[in-house]
Amino acid sequence: MDTTDWNHANPIAPDQLPAPITRYLAAHQARDLDTAVALYTPGASVTDEGRTHQGPEQIHAWLARSAGEYTYTTELTAAAKVDDQHYDAVHHLEGDFPGRTADLHFRFTMRDGLIARLVIEP
Numbered sequence: 001m002d003t004t005d006w007n008h009a010n011p012i013a014p015d016q017l018p019a020p021i022t023r024y025l026a027a028h029q030a031r032d033l034d035t036a037v038a039l040y041t042p043g044a045s046v047t048d049e050g051r052t053h054q055g056p057e058q059i060h061a062w063l064a065r066s067a068g069e070y071t072y073t074t075e076l077t078a079a080a081k082v083d084d085q086h087y088d089a090v091h092h093l094e095g096d097f098p099g100r101t102a103d104l105h106f107r108f109t110m111r112d113g114l115i116a117r118l119v120i121e122p
Helices: 019-030 033-038 055-069
Strands: 010-012 040-048 051-054 072-083 086-095 101-111 114-121
Touching: 019 033, 019 086, 019 101, 019 114, 033 040, 033 055, 040 055, 051 055
Parallel strands: 040 114
Antiparallel strands: 010 072, 040 051, 072 086, 086 101, 101 114
16 A cells, blocks of 8 residues: 655656656657556556556556547646655646546656556546
């Protein structure tokens, strides 16, 4: 279980996020699934909408499904750092999904220069 206290994250400039995170976010936005999945550790997990996807196959399937479900734009609006392994990237989304707008936290846990865990939540 992750015990990271995200309320104590310190704001940073978005360009201060680690390179693997910025590469992942660019690949995610471009819907470049293979590049995005390659930035995860082999045992990584993603939790989105209350569901956890474990390992490269499940993460790839989640990315493919989420990329095709709705049309939306995303803008990185803020970033924060808890410590050298935990980063938060806040995105504003607008599109044809229910509610039409959302501000989401992409909360990353890094390990060995790759993404070990991503939790996406409001």
